[in-house]
Amino acid sequence: MPKVSVVIPTFNAHLHIQATLNSILAQKDVDFEVLILDDASTDNTLDLIGAVGDKRVRIYRHENNQGRIANANRAFDLARGEYIARLDHDDLADPERLLQQTRFLDTHLDVTVVGSQIQHFGLEEGRSDFPLDDGRIKARFISGNAYLANPSVMFRRDFVQSHALRYDPNLYITDDLGFWFDCLLLGARFANLPGALTSYRIHGGMTSLNLNANLLYQGKERLYARMLPAFFPRLSGHDIRHLMLLYKYRFDAPLELESLGALHRAVAVALREIDPRWGLDVEETKACLVSLLNQRRAEWSHAKYLDVKDIAALDRLFYQELQ
Structure with missing residues (x-):
């Protein structure tokens, strides 16, 4: 069984998916699988993914569009790794991301979820300054920002599965925070690594810039x-x-x-x-x-x-x- 299941939800992701996928497939010294959860893309996303030709990549496609949250929830039943790592289809992983995060979780058995800093690129540049420790991360839930970068996280699959945790489809764009809050109530502890292990692409089509x-x-x-x-x-x-x-x-x-x-x-x-x-x-x-x-x-x-x-x-x- 793989050590890590890397989850990448996709929908009409042809502009960036190859760069994202290549950044994960370049990871060293960690046994991992990549789960592509495609929400009925109408472009050539799946053709581009298939052209990579890597057996570690597993593709699961919805025949009809189910929405971002329902699509992401499939990962919990499909993942086989000890740890689940999230990555969005337009972001990039540092070459040592999986190695650093698995080593951290292997040696910090009290931590359930570990993220990292993120480096912005594209329309904006900059670097995050998220807190590193559990207490300050949880405190930031109150303001709803600067706590964890969701595309940067890795967490323990058995914790999620044992508590039957899923993203709440009623929370619109706050579903990630709702998920972490549910984890908190069940005893989860959080951490962020100090390095920027995920590059976060800022572009006009991203969800956070097109909100209802x-x-x-x-x-x-x-x-x-x-x-x-x-x-x-x-x-x-x-x-x-x-x-x-x-x-x-x-x-x-x-x-x-x-x-x-x-x-x-x-x-x-x-x-x-x-x-x-x-x-x-x-x-x-x-x-x-x-x-x-x-x-x-x-x-x-x-x-x-x-x-x-x-x-x-x-x-x-x-x-x-x-x-």
Whole structure:
């Protein structure tokens, strides 16, 4: 059996799939298989993959398009490796990615999921600075960014299989975060390696640049309705409803000052206690929540939903609630 099952979901991926596949097939000193999960591509994606002619590549094609999440979920029943590694069809793996991550999981038996830094290329360049340790990674779940790069991760297949974990199709683009949150609730520990072992291609056709804002918010509302009370045990249902304003990007009308006041009260309530069961870094968790509040306040101020007088009043209310 292979040590690693590398999972690459594809759909009309002809522009980049050969470069992606070549980057994985160049890995050394690790026994692996590559699972191509094709969601009924209508271009020549499968012809390009077949032309590679490598017996380590296994192709599974949907006859009809099932959607990104349903396509990715097939991997859990098809993978044979001890570890599962994710890679998107437009990204590239460093030549030592699989070797470094397998060595880490082999020697850190308490870690369930290991990612790495990522190097952006294409329309943008840059390098991530994700936290390396479990507590800070989990804390970043609150803001929903800079925790793990999903195309960079490797995780233990037996953990996923023993708990029958799958991506939730109701979470739209937040399905990965929902999956990691489910892992957290079941005792998973996380880590990131300091090196950039995945190159993340920025291009106009990528999913994250072509989002449906309403579906995104609906997915976040579903996810954070579970996550917030798990992390912040003092929150009431009323508090959680107001905290959802932190995850909404677009508003049809200016927000009422009363609603914003309730939001600030809810943040203050959350900051009073972090549930210790999940191993979150307490200070990082608090900083992420306050940073998210400040980010939204800046956006609302820029949109003229708040003026200086309103901000001062909200600040007084917030610090009074923290006492």
